[in-house]
Amino acid sequence: MFCFFLLTGTFLFAQNDVEVKGNTVTVKEKAPVWPGCESSEDPKKCFNQKLMEHVKSNYKYPRNNKGEFIRGKVVVKMHIDEEGKTVINTVKGDKKEVIAAVKEMLKKMPKMKPGTRGGKPTKISYTLPLNL
Template sequence: MKNIFTIFLFFTSCISFAQQDVDVTGNKVTIKESAPVWPGCENSKDQKACFNAELMQHIKENYKYPRNNNGDLIRGKAVIKLEINKAGEVVVRSVEGEKPEVNLAAETMIKKIPKLKPGRKGGKPTTANYTIPLTL
């Protein structure tokens, strides 16, 4: 009777500690991952396309072209490396480009991205890294 109780407790503890979005089939373990979700894209059929569309709209609406001393717009290229952390906040890791004014304007624009629903891995929030090349 003691052995049956021990076996029962073992199986109960295995089931109760199983992770969400983790599938074990034979020797194969599959962990489901999902990308961060832009606010308003939660119910979209294609969340990735919605995310990309919202990001492009954000860039169009929030990027402010810097001006030189003559008042002319400064244009250039910038590569932005960012992460969306476990809390859904955007953290700019680096902005690389030839023109410091463009780099600063691009970083300011990226920091205005709203809080997102973080990506998930195995049912738990995870950090997602992105690299965005821009010609501004």
């Protein structure tokens, strides 16, 4: 009877994405999935491709007083939260107009399937250097 309860407890509390070997515990982490990448063979590659497409189609170059495009470099620190929403932590760059345009573009990112750690939704952080 004791063995039955011991084995039942072990199987009931086992996690799919956690592996234990000796004294080492490995927890698998999966990246967020961009809408349309669910059936992709390489979800990370698809995520990067969709992100770059999003930047190309949604970034609006700001203009100066002469009507010329303002270009610049920015570093974006953001994360995809447990619900799949994009949260902007910081946007640093040399031109405030470019920073504002990048923040506006990031607000238009779609809701995604959240990343997981150990089979449970978790936030996944990203740092994106952009040269616009």
